[in-house]
Amino acid sequence: MIEQKVTGNSAGGAEWGCTQDHFYSVDSGIDTPVIQRAKGIYMWDTAGNRYIDASSGPICSNIGHANRHVARCMYQQALKLDFAYPRVARTIENKSFTERIARLAGAGFERVFMASGGSEAVDIALKFARQYKHAIGESRRTRIISLMPSYHGMTLGTLAASGDATFQPVFGKMAVFSNKIPAPMTFRLPADKTARSYERECAAALEAKILALGPDSVLALIIEPVGGLATGCLAPSEEYFNTIRTICSRFGVILIYDEIMSGAGRTGTFIASHRWPNAKPDLVVLGKGIGAGYVPLGLMLAPAAWVDELRQMTGFNIAHTANANPISCAVGNAVLDVIEQQNLMRRAEQRGQYLRQGIKAMQTRRTAVGDIRGRGLLLALELCHKYSRQQWPAGFKALQRLRQFGLKHGLILYARRNNDGQYGDWVMITPPLIITQNECDEYLLRLERTIQDFESALKTAGHL
Numbered sequence: 090m091i092e093q094k095v096t097g098n099s100a101g102g103a104e105w106g107c108t109q110d111h112f113y114s115v116d117s118g119i120d121t122p123v124i125q126r127a128k129g130i131y132m133w134d135t136a137g138n139r140y141i142d143a144s145s146g147p148i149c150s151n152i153g154h155a156n157r158h159v160a161r162c163m164y165q166q167a168l169k170l171d172f173a174y175p176r177v178a179r180t181i182e183n184k185s186f187t188e189r190i191a192r193l194a195g196a197g198f199e200r201v202f203m204a205s206g207g208s209e210a211v212d213i214a215l216k217f218a219r220q221y222k223h224a225i226g227e228s229r230r231t232r233i234i235s236l237m238p239s240y241h242g243m244t245l246g247t248l249a250a251s252g253d254a255t256f257q258p259v260f261g262k263m264a265v266f267s268n269k270i271p272a273p274m275t276f277r278l279p280a281d282k283t284a285r286s287y288e289r290e291c292a293a294a295l296e297a298k299i300l301a302l303g304p305d306s307v308l309a310l311i312i313e314p315v316g317g318l319a320t321g322c323l324a325p326s327e328e329y330f331n332t333i334r335t336i337c338s339r340f341g342v343i344l345i346y347d348e349i350m351s352g353a354g355r356t357g358t359f360i361a362s363h364r365w366p367n368a369k370p371d372l373v374v375l376g377k378g379i380g381a382g383y384v385p386l387g388l389m390l391a392p393a394a395w396v397d398e399l400r401q402m403t404g405f406n407i408a409h410t411a412n413a414n415p416i417s418c419a420v421g422n423a424v425l426d427v428i429e430q431q432n433l434m435r436r437a438e439q440r441g442q443y444l445r446q447g448i449k450a451m452q453t454r455r456t457a458v459g460d461i462r463g464r465g466l467l468l469a470l471e472l473c474h475k476y477s478r479q480q481w482p483a484g485f486k487a488l489q490r491l492r493q494f495g496l497k498h499g500l501i502l503y504a505r506r507n508n509d510g511q512y513g514d515w516v517m518i519t520p521p522l523i524i525t526q527n528e529c530d531e532y533l534l535r536l537e538r539t540i541q542d543f544e545s546a547l548k549t550a551g552h553l
């Protein structure tokens with residue numbers, strides 16, 4: 090049976106090969122379904138069960154599955170030109186895709202460096218920042234500042250930039266970890282703080298950190314303009330971004346927005362930073378929704394002024410084999426067609442509001458719905474006791490249980506503990522942007538059933 094071959098987690102060395110989850114902790118405790126086909130917002134497993142792709146995988150499948158236009162472009166491009174290496178050849182696909190991206194991103198982001206995924210793109214942005222400052226004579230600048238908690242990827246460089254304390258004990262001796270400032274978390278505030286006063290304190294911590302490190306040693310601040318899995322979609326205010334922009338400019342620190350989750354229209358604008366015209370970053374990183382799961386794709390957006398200036402000096406001579414692959418470019422272009430033709434940025438805003446309202450209504454009926462936050466269709470539902478805000482003991486494995494109940498009720502949900510759950514437990518409410526209103530209703534119904542089962546399990550375990 091195919092099912093047995095692909096699911097077996099207990100091979101014990103007897104089988105050849107394995108599915109990727111074989112590497113993850115057996116402690117995850119979830120019966121991961123074997124998916125054999127997908128269409129729109131739905132996926133089907135080998136047993137014929139249908140699921141809603143409730144978090145778009147890891148917030149990636151923004152335009153849904155099996156889009157015929159994208160598939161056709163992919164096929165046609167593969168027949169026409171499958172590969173040409175950017176160090177030895179230029180392609181029309183590279184130019185046309187990046188031209189479109191740059192126009193969508195707007196002035197200040199005229200140049201686009203293509204990568205093969207999110208972590209690679211973040212890594213490239215950090216290296217580009219360093220190469221630029223080095224070339225213009227600010228070579229003492231090497232230090233990165235980022236938020237705790239935060240997430241920027243899994244390469245050695247990007248996990249070190251991420252705000253997750255669990256990485257340090259394992260990889261701490263192998264990578265240079267960034268300098269952390271607190272993220273302005275809103276749900277469990279320190280005593281005597283309001284969300285606004287804490288946010289101001291967190292913004293001020295940036296200046297204090299730069300001064301403590303020595304302003305001429307600080308290279309960049311990297312931040313998610315709308316958080317993802319690490320913060321449960323923390324969405325700081327315009328005032329916060331204006332303040333950090335001002336501080337970075339004052340000290341010559343490069344401001345990088347990691348929009349790997351929030352970009353490509355998910356929060357209602359092409360990049361989330363479009364919301365704050367006075368807080369424009371220097372560099373932006375995109376991934377996930379830009380290839381929408383059809384191709385591995387990441388991007389760094391940079392100002393023409395810097396790229397062209399650098400080109401006259403050292404240049405930025407970094408390349409990975411799959412960068413600017415013509416098939417990826419053609420597919421990226423086709424994904425943009427779908428985003429524009431189906432007005433998906435506007436839909437992200439509308440459906441996001443609809444789901445948020447639905448979950449707020451659910452919160453009046455359910456005890457385990459603590460908070461719903463985010464922007465557009467980048468939302469997270471925080472699981473905790475809604476009155477006491479207390480989390481459940483780690484041994485209860487709240488997220489695993491929720492995901493398992495989700496599967497029972499036809500939802501593939503993405504949730505994973507970060508920072509050992511120190512900041513909370515949440516699940517990503519991030520369906521594909523193509524979701525219709527009827528499908529949102531189905532989603533909410535299935536989610537409520539899932540949470541009902543979750544609450545029953547809490548009661549059985551004596552936690553509710």
Ligand SMILES: Cc1ncc(COP(=O)(O)O)c(C=O)c1O
Nearest residue numbers: 206207208240241242317349350
């Ligand atoms: C904000 C952010 N940055 C970087 C990454 C890393 O992207 P990838 O998983 O494509 O390497 C992610 C992935 O979840 C992310 O959410």
